[in-house]
Amino acid sequence: EVQLVESGGGLVKPGGSLRLSCTASGFTFSSYSMIWVRQAPGKGLEWVSSIDGTSGYIFYADSVQGRFTISRDNAKKSLYLQMNSLRAEDTAVYYCAREFSSGWYWVDYWGQGTLVTVSS
Amino acid sequence: DIQMTQSPSSLSASVGDRVTITCRASQSISTYLNWYQQKPGKAPKLLIYGASTLQSGVPSSFSGSGSGTDFTLTISSLQPEDFASYYCQQSYSPPRTFGQGTKVEIK
Numbered sequence: 001e002v003q004l005v006e007s008g009g010g011l012v013k014p015g016g017s018l019r020l021s022c023t024a025s026g027f028t029f030s031s032y033s034m035i036w037v038r039q040a041p042g043k044g045l046e047w048v049s050s051i052d053g054t055s056g057y058i059f060y061a062d063s064v065q066g067r068f069t070i071s072r073d074n075a076k077k078s079l080y081l082q083m084n085s086l087r088a089e090d091t092a093v094y095y096c097a098r099e100f101s102s103g104w105y106w107v108d109y110w111g112q113g114t115l116v117t118v119s120s
Numbered sequence: 121d122i123q124m125t126q127s128p129s130s131l132s133a134s135v136g137d138r139v140t141i142t143c144r145a146s147q148s149i150s151t152y153l154n155w156y157q158q159k160p161g162k163a164p165k166l167l168i169y170g171a172s173t174l175q176s177g178v179p180s181s182f183s184g185s186g187s188g189t190d191f192t193l194t195i196s197s198l199q200p201e202d203f204a205s206y207y208c209q210q211s212y213s214p215p216r217t218f219g220q221g222t223k224v225e226i227k
Contacts, residue, residue, distance in 0.1 A: 035216075037218075044205075044207060044218060044219070044220045044221035045156075045158075045164065045207050045209075045218040045221070046218065047209075047215050047216050047217055047218060050214055050215075050216070057214075059214035059215055060215070061121075061215045061217075062121060062215075095163060097163075104151075104152060104154075104169050104170045104211055105152070105211035105216065106154045106166055106169040106209075106211060107154075107156075107164070107166065107209075108166060110163035110164060111163070112163065113163065
């Protein structure tokens with residue numbers, strides 16, 4: 001069974017930093033691109049960042065470019081999101097998710113999400 | 121980045137109604153379009169990929185169509201469990217952006 005478990009969320013002051021982690025199980029982690037998607041309270045889904053299986057292709061949304069860094073450790077089956085210079089508008093539930101590709105791309109498994117609150 | 125625009129942002133409908141949600145891309149994305157359903161407090165669930173291919177296990181009351189820039193998600197007969205939010209996502213190129221969502225509420 002595929003499982004994705006996020007951790008590391010919490011309350012942080014504006015300008016602060018936080019590191020999210022996602023531990024994967026039930027599939028060959030290194031074979032899949034992984035992504036972070038966030039959802040602000042009462043709002044829609046926002047694609048944040050993606051990383052391919054070898055960490056060779058990394059992409060960011062414009063809203064986090066230069067502040068967030070995605071990374072992965074295939075040996076530990078873990079995905080990370082280092083978030084710096086946090087702003088109030090970064091407050092959201094952050095989902096770790098697996099991206100499936102077969103010519104098309106889609107998200108087929110999601111974690112339960114971890115809440116990040118940026119507030120003074 | 122490719123912008124995705126959904127309409128309407130919300131709608132009220134009754135059980136048994138036919139419901140259509142539209143999604144427009146800011147540039148052509150061929151059929152690289154996914155649809156997800158999300159219920160409150162839950163992670164999204166894939167319904168359709170490739171604009172029209174139903175994910176395994178999804179009821180046949182759901183269908184998708186379109187190509188290029190204009191797409192639709194249709195629920196042929198709304199069931200109580202279909203009241204949820206729906207999101208389109210372009211998978212043509214990163215960042216694989218989502219639409220802003222459509223909330224389907226009970227009339």
